[in-house]
């Protein structure tokens with residue numbers, strides 16, 4: 001039977017003690033290296049507040065050689081311009097700056113309309129249209145938003161793959177929210193049939209890099225809608241509804257920026 005000598009056992013113990021200490025030190029360093037950096041906790045805070053937009057870009061659909069829908073003695077390009085000018089007055093009365101993509105009966109391409117909108121850094125975009133349908137019974141108002149904005153310019157996206165916007169991008173919450181405020185306010189003001197808000201990749205809204213919506217303010221192919229739209233008072237109610245919706249959306253953004261409304265985590 002082998003009997004260890006006591007001295008060897010002592011040095012074995014101290015070696016084990018050192019090894020234990022070393023293991024603790026390594027574990028400590030390992031934990032420090034693998035723990036999430038402190039800056040990550042900052043990412044969980046709400047984004048820093050930015051002042052809400054001061055500019056509204058109003059886009060009267062069609063114009064010039066493009067008349068849009070022509071039915072029941074009504075011409076879409078004329079109705080859109082009329083309602084746009086009315087919205088402009090309402091918003092200016094409330095101190096907002098307005099930019100029209102066209103201020104008279106001229107043709108402006110969809111790309112140019114988007115470019116005008118994108119040249120305004122802090123803005124929202126509202127395009128005005130009127131609808132037509134094969135079914136004359138189709139009636140009411142609906143507001144569209146682009147669920148996924150079109151990608152950043154190719155020159156950036158091509159060499160920075162992580163910047164490419166794909167269909168996996170989160171939905172366009174701001175545009176959807178603006179569409180909801182406008183739709184609710186429009187329906188309340190006009191008592192029109194509420195067709196709701198809908199996502200649709202219309203070029204003119206999908207290519208605007210700010211909250212952007214497109215209002216279809218009634219069907220020229222529907223007798224009741226056409227009679228109402230021929231009435232300037234009704235168009236004034238529409239314009240007031242759209243302006244109110246924009247202002248309510250802006251008020252909501254303002255509310256979010258008051259310190260009390262900012263929901264900071266307690267840690």
Ligand SMILES: [Zn+2]
Pocket residue numbers: 061062068069076128129130
């Ligand atoms: Zn149209």
